[in-house]
Amino acid sequence: MPIVRRGLAELIGTFWLVFGGCGSAVLAAAFPQVGIGLAGVSLAFGLTVLTMAYSIGHISGCHLNPAVTVGLWAGGRFPARDIVPYVVAQVIGATIAAAALYAIASGKAGYAGGLASNGYGIHSPGEYSLQAGLLIEAILTAGFLFVILGSTDGRAPKGFAPIAIGLALTLIHLISIPVTNTSVNPARSTGPALLEGGIALQQLWLFWLAPLVGALVGGIGYKALAGDAKPDVVGDA
Secondary structure: OOHHHHHHHHHHHHHHHHHHHHHHHHHHOOOOOOOOHHHHHHHHHHHHHHHHHHHHHHHHOOOOOHHHHHHHHHOOOOOHHHHHHHHHHHHHHHHHHHHHHHHHHOOOOOOOOOOOOOOOHHHOOOOOOHHHHHHHHHHHHHHHHHHHHHHOOOOOOOOOHHHHHHHHHHHHHHHHHHHHOOOOOHHHHHHHHHHHOHHHHHOOOHHHHHHHHHHHHHHHHHHHHHOOOOOOOOOOO
16 A cells, blocks of 8 residues: 555544544533543543544554554564654644644633643643653553554454454543543644643653653563564555
């Protein structure tokens, strides 16, 4: 599959993830009497990945996340030459999604401008420290890569990877929304931060550093445990 088509698939898929996941948090989480709450937002993020994995997995591999792309490379399942095009497409998709979400959310009287950005300290939902945010983001991203690499391994049961990956992302959000509002995805963090500016943009560095470190640990760790696995997670040739 040509890199342009795979990149476009990543852009569309990452748009869907950010618009669906962050949109559920901004528009539906606290809606009076019937808001979906933390559990609903967690499920929404998982569903975005599950649905797109079945939709574009055969085109691009459905990474939707720079940390996943880097972790797959570290695990020997993605070529280094394609990392930059994928990451650029993911960040563009996330930014477009954040802009679209802002255009909708700002149509409500009294909207304060939030887009479900990630943060630590006073910008953490539970006011958790920088150290806590760094640790949980790295640990959960490593675990996420382990699930992705394991469920897409050619030796794993066929056809179930999107379900395992979507449920893993749901679990990750159930654990960490109170700590950092859950990133494990630098593109997901970048889109809202660029639109919000201020403290969200100032703290963005952590949501690149921690997920990338975690992804490297997860990728290298799975490869060490399982040996060389196939196929590459790049979509069909």
